[in-house]
Amino acid sequence: MTKRRPLMAANWKMHKTVSEMEDYLQRFLPLVSDVTDRDIVLAPSFVCLMKMAEILAGSNVDACAQNMFHEEQGAYTGEVSPLMLRDVGVKRVILGHSERRHIFQEDGQTINKKVLSAVRHGLSPIYCIGETLDERESGKTSEVLKSQVEEGLKGLSKDDFSMVAVAYEPVWAIGTGKTASTDQIQEAHALVRQEISQLAGEDIAQNLRILYGGSVKPDNVGQIMALDDVDGALVGGASLVPESFTKIVRFEID
Ligand code: PEP
Numbered sequence: 001m002t003k004r005r006p007l008m009a010a011n012w013k014m015h016k017t018v019s020e021m022e023d024y025l026q027r028f029l030p031l032v033s034d035v036t037d038r039d040i041v042l043a044p045s046f047v048c049l050m051k052m053a054e055i056l057a058g059s060n061v062d063a064c065a066q067n068m069f070h071e072e073q074g075a076y077t078g079e080v081s082p083l084m085l086r087d088v089g090v091k092r093v094i095l096g097h098s099e100r101r102h103i104f105q106e107d108g109q110t111i112n113k114k115v116l117s118a119v120r121h122g123l124s125p126i127y128c129i130g131e132t133l134d135e136r137e138s139g140k141t142s143e144v145l146k147s148q149v150e151e152g153l154k155g156l157s158k159d160d161f162s163m164v165a166v167a168y169e170p171v172w173a174i175g176t177g178k179t180a181s182t183d184q185i186q187e188a189h190a191l192v193r194q195e196i197s198q199l200a201g202e203d204i205a206q207n208l209r210i211l212y213g214g215s216v217k218p219d220n221v222g223q224i225m226a227l228d229d230v231d232g233a234l235v236g237g238a239s240l241v242p243e244s245f246t247k248i249v250r251f252e253i254d
Contacts, residue, residue: 001035001129002077002157002209002228002229002231002232004207004208004209004231005037005038005039005209005215005231006033006037006038006039006182006209006225006231006232006251007038007041007126007165007174007209007211007231007232007234008039008040008232008233008249008251009037009039009040009041009043009064009094009126009211009233009235010042010043010095010190010235010240010241010245011043011090011097011233011234011235011236011239012042012043012066012236012239012240013064013066013099013236014043014045015045015240016044016045016048016173016240017048017050017157017168018047018048021044021048022051022157023054024057024242025156027050027242027243028061028242028245028246029033029056029059029061029244030180031242031246032060032061032249033059033060034059035249035250036060038208038232038249039232040060040061040062041061041064041092041094041126041248042056042061042063042064042096042239043061043063043064043065043066043067043094044063045066046065046066046080049063049065049085049088049090049134049189050088050089053088053089054152056090056198057089057127057209061254062091063090063091063092064090064091064092064093064094064126065080065085065090065092065093065123065184065238066093066094067080067082067093067094067097067100067114067115068080068082068085068093068095068114068117068118068123069081069083070110070113070213071117072114072121074206081206082089082120082121082123082214083115083121083237085123086122086123088122090124091122091124091192092123092124092125092126093114093118093124093125093126094124094126094128094167095111095114095115095125095126095127095152095160096111096114096115096119096127096148096152096170096233097128097169098128098169098174099174099222100173106150106223108141108148108151108152109151111127111151111152111160112151112152112154112155114211115127115152115153115156115164116155116156117219119156119160119163119164120134123163124163124164124165125163125164125165126165126166126167126211126234127152127165127166127167128144128166128167128169128213128227128234128246129134129144129145129148129149129152129166129167129168129169129171129192130148130168130169130170130171130174130213130214131144131145131167131170131171132171132172133171133172135159136170136172137239141188141209141244142191145168145188145191146191146195147194148196149166149192149199150195150199152197153199153200156200158200158201160206161196161200161204161208162207164208165208165209165210165231165232166196166208166209166210166211167187167210167211167212167213167234168189168192168210168212168213169212169213169214169234170184170188170209170214172214173213173214173215173235174213174215175213175215175236175237176214177215178214178215179214179215179216179217179224180212180214182226184229185212186227186228186229186230186252188227189210189212189227189229189230190228192210192229193206193210193229194207196208196239207232209213209228209232210229210230210231210232211231211232211233211234212224212227212230212233212234213233213234213235213236215237215238216233216238217234217238217244217247217248218238218244218247220246221233221248221251222249222251222253223250223254225251225253226253226254232238233248233251235248
């Protein structure tokens with residue numbers, strides 16, 4: 001069980017219109033209103049963010065973006081900037097999600113610019129990393145995770161690290177119904193923490209939250225959250241129904 005404050009985050013991906021988001025919040029907020037010992041985060045599409053942040057103001061749930069561009073403004077058609085996110089009351093942003101890396105070809109350098117820009121603008125990044133099935137099967141998991149941690153978090157000051165959470169999401173477990181085993185999860189999280197200790201020092205590594213993502217469900221969250229180095233979850237599919245995400249937020253250790 002983590003010594004750190006758990007962070008339970010929902011990634012809605014490209015799901016839910018504004019009215020569906022409003023219906024969700026109407027059901028979800030009363031179900032979690034008494035939860036004070038963990039952070040609860042919802043990441044809807046950009047078009048929902050402004051209204052969501054308005055509804056969540058003063059609640060125990062934060063709105064989070066799923067992505068952003070690193071520049072403040074300019075000729076970048078289709079992009080959304082950190083200033084725009086801050087302006088509508090957003091405080092967190094998911095960066096480097098495997099769907100951004102693999103479908104939209106975001107590379108480590110691009111993601112690093114986003115991480116630095118987010119922190120500079122007061123947005124807390126949830127920085128995602130994770131190996132593909134090929135990489136795991138060819139014994140490259142540690143190498144991949146180390147290089148993603150190094151590349152994505154390069155240039156952060158020690159103070160900046162306090163704003164960051166890392167999400168370990170094995171690509172082969174995202175949206176597939178396959179969850180990594182508890183041994184695989186603990187091993188990867190310990191390795192990430194070790195790498196952060198080398199980059200930023202042991203104190204920072206001990207305080208940094210590392211979330212697990214990849215087919216987290218109400219019936220496996222307890223055993224995952226029981227692991228020493230797991231400090232939260234990033235949840236796709238099972239976060240789309242308020243009752244199901246509530247069970248995840250309210251995990252009980254198995
Ligand atoms: C994700 O989107 O980050 C994710 C882990 O999805 P799922 O829970 O559906 O595997």
